[in-house]
Amino acid sequence: xxxxxxxxxxxxxxxxxxxxxxxxxxxxxxxxxxxxxxxxxxxxxxxxxxxxxxxxxxxxxxxxxxxxxxxxxxxxxxxxxxxxxxxxxxxxxxxxxxxxxxxxxxxxxxxxxxxxxxxxxxxxxxxxxxxxxxxxxxxxxxxxxxxxxxxxxxxxxxxxxxxxxxxxxxxxxxxxxxxxxxxxxxxxxxxxxxxxxxxxxxxxxxxxxxxxxxxxxxxxxxxxxxxxxxxxxxxxxxxxxxxxxxxxxxxxxxxxxxxxxxxxxxxxxxxxxxxxxxxxx
Numbered sequence: 001x002x003x004x005x006x007x008x009x010x011x012x013x014x015x016x017x018x019x020x021x022x023x024x025x026x027x028x029x030x031x032x033x034x035x036x037x038x039x040x041x042x043x044x045x046x047x048x049x050x051x052x053x054x055x056x057x058x059x060x061x062x063x064x065x066x067x068x069x070x071x072x073x074x075x076x077x078x079x080x081x082x083x084x085x086x087x088x089x090x091x092x093x094x095x096x097x098x099x100x101x102x103x104x105x106x107x108x109x110x111x112x113x114x115x116x117x118x119x120x121x122x123x124x125x126x127x128x129x130x131x132x133x134x135x136x137x138x139x140x141x142x143x144x145x146x147x148x149x150x151x152x153x154x155x156x157x158x159x160x161x162x163x164x165x166x167x168x169x170x171x172x173x174x175x176x177x178x179x180x181x182x183x184x185x186x187x188x189x190x191x192x193x194x195x196x197x198x199x200x201x202x203x204x205x206x207x208x209x210x211x212x213x214x215x216x217x218x219x220x221x222x223x224x225x226x227x228x229x230x231x232x233x234x235x236x237x238x239x240x241x242x243x244x245x246x247x248x249x250x251x252x253x254x255x256x257x258x259x260x261x262x263x264x265x266x267x268x269x270x271x272x273x274x275x276x277x278x279x280x281x
Contacts, residue, residue, distance in 0.1 A: 079112035214242055
């Protein structure tokens with residue numbers, strides 16, 4: 001079982017992977033990827049109950065669905081370093097004929113990817129479908145999902161959120177990355193959503209808040225709390241308060257790095273701020 005230091009070392013290495021991948025092809029989304037690094041590292045290496053190997057059925061194990069598919073760099077890095085496919089394959093990110101496309105897809109057969117994502121607003125519906133199948137099959141495993149806060153401006157989310165509570169889908173934990181940023185600016189400037197916590201609660205969900213969404217210990221504690229609230233007749237939402245671009249000082253707290261690649265000098269600065277821990281690909 002990984003300890004906190006091991007998870008933090010892995011987080012540092014994943015940050016290196018993210019900026020190297022995006023820099024190489026001068027394309028991709030580093031900001032949200034960096035903001036969710038601690039969460040996905042903790043999820044795959046400590047929180048989820050995973051089987052050896054990979055199959056699309058996912059019977060008898062926890063499942064994860066990435067709804068905000070543009071943060072594929074962190075998803076790919078975490079999957080590779082969790083053993084789903086060779087770490088060296090990260091060097092093919094966004095290249096023609098690569099299995100690591102800009103948004104995750106399924107037709108390339110990349111282990112760990114269960115649904116094509118990137119069309120925002122759809123991941124909640126997919127995750128709920130998987131959760132209902134598990135309940136019908138008597139499978140006690142949990143379905144996890146991750147969504148952007150700007151993504152919640154998409155209406156399909158709220159249809160699914162309403163459905164989940166009405167049908168008592170209580171084996172799902174849907175995390176929302178609350179970084180307050182989206183491609184065109186802050187979420188409050190683009191389309192204010194008021195209290196996301198209040199909205200989920202009004203729709204009949206149990207809400208758990210993780211105030212330090214870039215702190216491994218806080219994530220582990222908060223997610224354990226969320227897991228303890230499953231199976232009680234209500235779906236569970238985790239509000240994960242993160243910093244976009246976390247871990248690289250010039251990328252933090254701004255939407256400008258939502259979908260922009262670092263140049264050579266910026267890459268060097270970012271790597272210097274995150275010394276190699278487990279070996280680059």
